[in-house]
Amino acid sequence: MNIGDVANQTGLPAKTIRYYEDIGLVKPLRDDNGYRRFRSQDVHKLNFLGRARALGFTIEDCRTLMALYEDETRASADVKKVARAHMAQxxxxxxxxxxxxxxxxxxxxxxxxxxxxxxxxxxxxxxxx
Amino acid sequence: MNIGDVANQTGLPAKTIRYYEDIGLVKPLRDDNGYRRFRSQDVHKLNFLGRARALGFTIEDCRTLMALYEDETRASADVKKVARAHMAQxxxxxxxxxxxxxxxxxxxxxxxxxxxxxxxxxxxxxxxx
DNA sequence: ATGGGGGTTCCAGTCACGGGAAGGTCAAGA
DNA sequence: TCTTGACCTTCCCGTGACTGGAACCCCCAT
The missing domain is CATH 1.10.287 (Helix Hairpins)
Structure with a gap:
């Protein structure tokens, strides 16, 4: 998938998706022509990010949450802690x-x-x- | 009064006061040594700005409100309009x-x-x- | 003369993008 | 084949309302 398709699917502007790549939140592949090629796991990540951002989590929180999401050995207490701190804010x-x-x-x-x-x-x- | 005194009186950081001068919200005089010299009307303005900002008005709103404040022929409807728009936000x-x-x-x-x-x-x- | 506590300017960074320029790529139609 | 137009790329600047910091000047007391 190219960035436009991903933008349609996720509801995130292409600009935002490029920005997320810039700061290392997603790492799409590249085609020979330089176009970004997004795999389904990239789209999944972007949806995750979109939802977390919609709940008001900062980008840094999102980074943390993503890491926890991908860590099978996480403790739910760590997730809850992030969420609670955010809710306090x-x-x-x-x-x-x-x-x-x-x-x-x-x-x-x-x-x-x-x-x-x-x-x-x-x-x-x-x-x- | 020098900027430090004004900062103490108004509770605004000196940095903020300089910024407000930069964007034309206050126009203190200058002493020969280059120091800003604030008259009481400047301090009054800064207090006005501090209160307006504390109510969440944007700087542009503050500019508008200050202009209305200093316009003796204003209509209170104009003030109310600004306030209502802000409250909606x-x-x-x-x-x-x-x-x-x-x-x-x-x-x-x-x-x-x-x-x-x-x-x-x-x-x-x-x-x- | 030295020290410390004022003041000054200017530059960079914040946060999470958005706008827009300049240019490369691709598929479809005349 | 050529052209059109919709994509895509990078790069840089701007947002709001400051904040931090560097580098420097000024003034008073010791």
Missing amino acids: IEAKIADLNAMRDTLSHLIDACAGDDRPDCPILQDLGGKA | IEAKIADLNAMRDTLSHLIDACAGDDRPDCPILQDLGGKA
């Missing part, structure tokens, strides 16, 4: 965003949103007073 | 993160986390089967 981010949303929500509610200049949003940003 | 991100968290949570719960290799997390990433 996600939850921290959610908490941050929720705080922002709450503040913004209050400010937006308090703002008339008409053609007059008075604006509690700007007042707050300007240091309240 | 935040909510979209929260939704994404919640979806990830839910999926991750399930997978983590299903994983024994012991020294055996069987792992539903990797199974899922590998395409379930």
